[in-house]
Amino acid sequence: MEITCKINNVEKRLVFEPHERLLDVLRREGYDGVKNGCSAGDCGTCTVIVNGRAVKSCLMFAAQAKDEEITTIEGIGTDENPHPLQQTFVETGAIQCGFCTPGMILSAKALLDKNPNPTEDEIKRAIEGNLCRCTGYVKIIEAVKLASMRMGGRRK
């Protein structure tokens, strides 16, 4: 089957089998920042943003993305011009192996886009579906706070 959708602000035509998951189709199309950690909805490495909401692409049929707007990690910054979250994750040491990072950053981005000045509890809630086996989360929360500040969210 075939659908159109917008990926990272570019109109796309995707061709796949009806039973295929969005995760596999995105990776095949070259968006390999979308990671396959568990294939069971547990880990959050496959997180993408669909119409402004963070979702897990391993538990979504690609067909469900018809006419929707998808954002992957490839769409939010470049090496020369990283997204503030990408910058602060690097600066605070919120990345070790890096496998959870795209999903973490997209969950954090979905939060900051809606709520520019989140509390620590709101940050924790936004990333509760993203597991990190390296950092212990403290640096990640710090990175999100710092990005929120730099992006203009006021913080007491």
Added chain:
Amino acid sequence: MEFYYPRTVKKTVALLRRPSSLAVAGGTSFIVKPRVEHLVDLTRLELNYIRDKKTEVLIGATTTATNISESQVLGRLASGILRAASSIMADTQLRNVITVGGDIACRYIWANLPPALMVLDARLKIVGSKERVIPIEKFFKSRLQPGEFISEVIVPKKSTKGKGAFIKFSRTKSEYSLITVAVYAERLGKKTSVVRVAVSGNTPPTRIKAIEVGLQGKVITEELLERTTMKAVAQLQLTESYIFSEDYRRELLGTLLKRGLKKVLMGG
């Protein structure tokens, strides 16, 4: 296999009536490839709504857990029990897609919303060759006919004026519920006038009538609560678990039930 995007209820029913077809709402239960020929998307039927009517609150079947957890209207019903049940389900990304219809229809033992809806006396609107409305409890004792699907959850306002509580127990916050407990009660003077209790996790979503009958029309004391709860819990048939022993789960269920009941009936 084919994937369909019907825009009308009529078309959806016709598609679902064919053999080997299955509805897709949030899609989060499809961890393994479904062995069907037709997948029918329910999310383009404009069934994502929460409507505050005079005597009822209507929740469209594809309303997400996130929508429910953020709803002001639902926050006012029975101490916000539906908001509580939907906001401690799975995690942020999953709540963004899990639908109320899906959480009921998947009939999973860990489902949060069915017990919370049961203690509110909620009913389900089911569409198919004809439309019918059934109490949510009846849904769990029956099957849908080919072509049928849940289109709406109806929460009567008169059964939501009292206090409610919802408790979920799991090892980590976002893991599947090991036990859920939902309690609702109304009071008349010193005595209870209505008590409704439902659980899931250890059993399929079910009301616990023995506790309800034991506590209804009574002045609640700690002793009565303890005795009624423990007796009911001892008699419950628990589903098997390969992770936790039955003794542990029975003990835990008793503790959580007492905690929920105390919160609603004794304010603590």
